[in-house]
Amino acid sequence: MTTTRNTADFETAVAALTAARSVTVLCHVQPDADTIGSGLALALVLRRRGVSVRVSFAEPAELPVTMRSLPGASLLVGPADVPERADLVVAVDCGSAGRLGALRDRMAGAPETLVIDHHQSNTRFGTINLIDATAVSTTSVLADLLDAWGEQIDAEVAHCLYAGLVTDTGLFRWVRPGTHELAERLLATGIDGAEIARVLLDTHPFGWLRMLARVLSTARLVPDAHDGIGLVYALVRLEDMAEVGAEEVESVVDIVRTTSEAGIAAVFKQSRLDADRWMVSLRSRDSGPGAADGVDVSEVATGLGGGGHRFAAGYTAYGAEAEIVAALVAALG
Structure with missing residues (x-):
C-alpha cells in the first residue's frame, strides 16, 4: 500500500495533538535515530506547549550511546514508567503495532492513537494515521506536521529531525526532491550537521572491529537466489555482541550490502533475550551491478511477518540458523 500526503490527515493529527493534555510517544524496538529523533522532536514541542509527555521504547534496556546527546533525551522513560492511560498515544516510525514490542498494549489506553510514519508497508494501526510512503524519513513527515501545526522548528527540534534525516537517507545517498531543502532549513537553525552525522554514523568502540x-x-x-540476482547474508550471534551495543549490530547490514555479486543482502541478528529469536535486516539495490531490478524487499519481509521499505525492510524469525536462512532463500525464490 502506498500513501501520499493528505491535507485532511495533517489537520486531524494537529487537532488531536492540540486537544491532548497528556501524551505518550512510543518508538519502535531496537530504536534508530529516525524513531528516536521523531519521538524527541515531537516531545520537545509538546513540552513547550505545557503538555505532560513521555517518550519510550520497549527494548533494549538503554538508549544507544550515539543517541544520548539528542536534545530532549531527559523525556525518555523506561517501559515500566509509561502510564497505562493518556489522552493520546503517538507511535513514530512504526510500520505495525508489533514494532512497539511490549509497549503495544499502551495503544489501548488512549481514546485516540496517532501513527506518524513513512513505511510503505504500514498497517494503519492508529485511529489517526499520518503515513507518507514517499517521505525519506519519519522526521521529514514530522517536519511537515509541525508546519501544519504552526509550531516553530528551533535548534533543539531541528537537531532531532536532522538525526533521522541524515541516517535514514544514508548520509543523503537516498533522497527525493525537497530532501536537501529540508536539510538546509534545519541547518539554518545553527545545528552542527557534520558533528551530528559523525556521532551517529562514524563513531564505534574498538570492540566493533572485533x-x-x-x-x-x-x-x-x-548467487542464484531470486532468479540470479543473488543474496549475500551474515549472522550475528550472541557471543559476537558481548562488546558492542545494538547500534553496532545494526551497522553490519550496511557493510554486507556492498557486495557487488548480490543485489539482496540480509543480516540475521540473534536476540539477546531469546536465542531462538532472530531479527532480520534486508536490503536491496535499485541500480548498479547485481541490482535487484525491482525486488521489493518489503514484500518479502511482509510475507515473513515483517515490513519496511522497498529497498530496506526487516522481520523476526524463530528457529535454528539453517532453518531461518533456508526460509529466506525459499521466500526469495
Missing part, C-alpha cells in the same frame, strides 16, 4: 571480524567470517553468497 565483532566485524567474527561476523563477516560467516558471510555467504547465494
Whole structure:
C-alpha cells in the first residue's frame, strides 16, 4: 500500500495533538535515530506547549550511546514508567503495532492513537494515521506536521529531525526532491550537521572491529537466489555482541550490502533475550551491478511477518540458523 500526503490527515493529527493534555510517544524496538529523533522532536514541542509527555521504547534496556546527546533525551522513560492511560498515544516510525514490542498494549489506553510514519508497508494501526510512503524519513513527515501545526522548528527540534534525516537517507545517498531543502532549513537553525552525522554514523568502540571480524567470517553468497540476482547474508550471534551495543549490530547490514555479486543482502541478528529469536535486516539495490531490478524487499519481509521499505525492510524469525536462512532463500525464490 502506498500513501501520499493528505491535507485532511495533517489537520486531524494537529487537532488531536492540540486537544491532548497528556501524551505518550512510543518508538519502535531496537530504536534508530529516525524513531528516536521523531519521538524527541515531537516531545520537545509538546513540552513547550505545557503538555505532560513521555517518550519510550520497549527494548533494549538503554538508549544507544550515539543517541544520548539528542536534545530532549531527559523525556525518555523506561517501559515500566509509561502510564497505562493518556489522552493520546503517538507511535513514530512504526510500520505495525508489533514494532512497539511490549509497549503495544499502551495503544489501548488512549481514546485516540496517532501513527506518524513513512513505511510503505504500514498497517494503519492508529485511529489517526499520518503515513507518507514517499517521505525519506519519519522526521521529514514530522517536519511537515509541525508546519501544519504552526509550531516553530528551533535548534533543539531541528537537531532531532536532522538525526533521522541524515541516517535514514544514508548520509543523503537516498533522497527525493525537497530532501536537501529540508536539510538546509534545519541547518539554518545553527545545528552542527557534520558533528551530528559523525556521532551517529562514524563513531564505534574498538570492540566493533572485533565483532566485524567474527561476523563477516560467516558471510555467504547465494548467487542464484531470486532468479540470479543473488543474496549475500551474515549472522550475528550472541557471543559476537558481548562488546558492542545494538547500534553496532545494526551497522553490519550496511557493510554486507556492498557486495557487488548480490543485489539482496540480509543480516540475521540473534536476540539477546531469546536465542531462538532472530531479527532480520534486508536490503536491496535499485541500480548498479547485481541490482535487484525491482525486488521489493518489503514484500518479502511482509510475507515473513515483517515490513519496511522497498529497498530496506526487516522481520523476526524463530528457529535454528539453517532453518531461518533456508526460509529466506525459499521466500526469495
